Amino acid sequence: MNIAYILTQSARAYCDRPAVCLGLSTFSTYTQLQDRSAALAAALKQRNLVKGDRVLIFMGNRPEYIEILFAIWTAGCVAVPLNAKLHPNEVTYIHANCDAALAFTDRPEDVEGFSAVIAVGGPEYNAALQASADLQPAHAAQTDPAWIFYTSGTTGRPKGAILTHRNLWTMTTSFLADMCPVTEMSAALHPAPLSHAAGLFMLPFAQRGAANVVPQSGGFDPHEIVTLLHEYPHSSFFVAPTMLTRLTAYPALDTAAIENLDLLFCGGAPIYVADLRRAMALLGNRIWIGYGQGEAPCTITYLPPHILSWEIPDSWLGSVGIPRTGVTVCVVDETGTQCPPDVAGEVIVSGDVVMAGYWGNETATASALRDGWLHTGDIGSVDAHGFLTLKDRSKDVIISGGSNIYPREVEEVLLRHSGVVETNVVGREEAEWGEEVIAFVVAEPGVTAQALDRFCLDNIARFKRPKAYCFVLELPKSSYGKILKTELRQMLTDPDTQFEKP
Secondary structure (H helix, E strand, O other): OOOOHHHHHHHHHOOOOEEEEEOOEEEEEHHHHHHHHHHHHHHHHHOOOOOOOEEEEEOOOOOHHHHHHHHHHHOOOEEEEEOOOOOHHHHHHHHHHOOOOEEEEOOHHHOOOOOOEEEOOOHHHHHHHHOOOOOOOOOOOOOOEEEEEEEOOOOOOOEEEEEEHHHHHHHHHHHHHHOOOOOOOOEEEOOOOOOOHHHHHHHHHHHOOOEEEEOOOOOOOHHHHHHHHHHOOOEEEEEOHHHHHHHHOOOOOOHHHHHOEEEEEEOOOOOOHHHHHHHHHHHOOOEEEEEEEOOEEEEEEEEOHHHHOOOOOHHHHOOOOEEOOOEEEEEEOOOOOEOOOOOOEEEEEEEOOOOOEEOOOHHHHHHHEEOOEEEEEEEEEEOOOOOEEEEEEOOOOEEEOOEEEOHHHHHHHHHOOOOEEEEEEEEEEEOOOEEEEEEEEEEOOOOOHHHHHHHHHOOOOHHHOOOEEEEOOOOOEOOOOOEOHHHHHHHHOOOOOOOEOO
16 A cells, blocks of 8 residues: 555544644644645646656755655655765766656755756745645555665665565554554654655654654754754654764753653664663653664664663663564574574564665665565674674674765775775764764875865765875785775774874
8 A cells, every 4th residue: 555645544534733843833734734745746747757756855854855755655656865965976876776757856956967856945846736636645556666765885886775665654553563652742853864764754653643843954953952842742753873962962951851752763873882871861761772774764673762771781782672563683694594692693684674675786686685584784693682782784884973874985986086096994983973984095195185075075975075084005905905994993093093184
């Protein structure tokens, strides 16, 4: 069944309840949200879009994001939400890779080469909303694509994880099974990007007739969040560990705001045990730790508040918890044999939340999906009680501020610079952001950190560029010529290693 039926059902049951809010103001009720989404869906059909066509959403957080998602699904099309921080070159690649039929954007200057664009808030968008359309969601099989989530790997090129209508329904029902109660009196705040987990978490709140609240700033500001918490009882929202740390350190986070907080969904990066204990001491039984991937959205394992409230050991606090409802998690060795308790191996996942595959990439799909299991590429171990602890990321993903940064992608950009001979990128622990990008570079004389920084800014998103450079005569390699990242990571903590900041 089309995931857009969430809105159809809620518009009947919660017609005049606030559906989408901008800051402290109601942007649309559930009836209005359905009407606006149906009108936009009709506009897509008038542009001759057909079932299965891909539609990009390239914009920051704003209330229109939610009506656009439902419009795409109502029309039978596939949503392709993109990180608003992406460089135009990256957006162009994804547009071509999924052969998008249309793009919704609030930054048309960055998509000038696209054949079909609707500027959000522009004349065409506003005119479409004025049309009357009694449009029911298009028929969709459970296996039909609904959302393509672009992620990357060691290849450096983004891969589009195909999430079907079944995947989104499973994620939604699993959320309602495993989380705090959600009712029409609840509110989901969205300081995190709607192109990622926050956009997916919007669905169970919409199904229960709750308000989805987009901050006026469109992002995370502790003062704004505290203001919203004062006005919206029973609030919940997604935070990366860096956001949680900033929120709990904010002096104006008072008792009234905390009492209006139902739950914080913390994920996207590892959280230090000391930081988690400090947050628990302040917020009490209101933190939920989750582990997921774009390939199994938000739904692999979790540490729910009732477990966190126990007198549990640091080994459990440092874990990512137990399998979610409807999900099977296993750790296997190189032969595919299940590892004994506390023995590290690759984390594999099975369940209806697992993606259908990668868009147009049969090789990557065959590698990730084997014998009914998603091979995550993450290394972890499961203890005797079933708690999963992640040991490392075999794909060497750097997670900074909750955003994934893929070393090979940065390396390929640096190697396009005429003065760079060789390079390798690793992550270094950083107190506020979790990790920061560090580049080891073999370069021609005269190449500077400032020059490479400018080059990166011209080619990739700002948040992906290296925060420091180490210029070396050669990179450490094995006898087979493989660059030894373990030695590079050791150099990060060597006091004799010289780093240049741009």
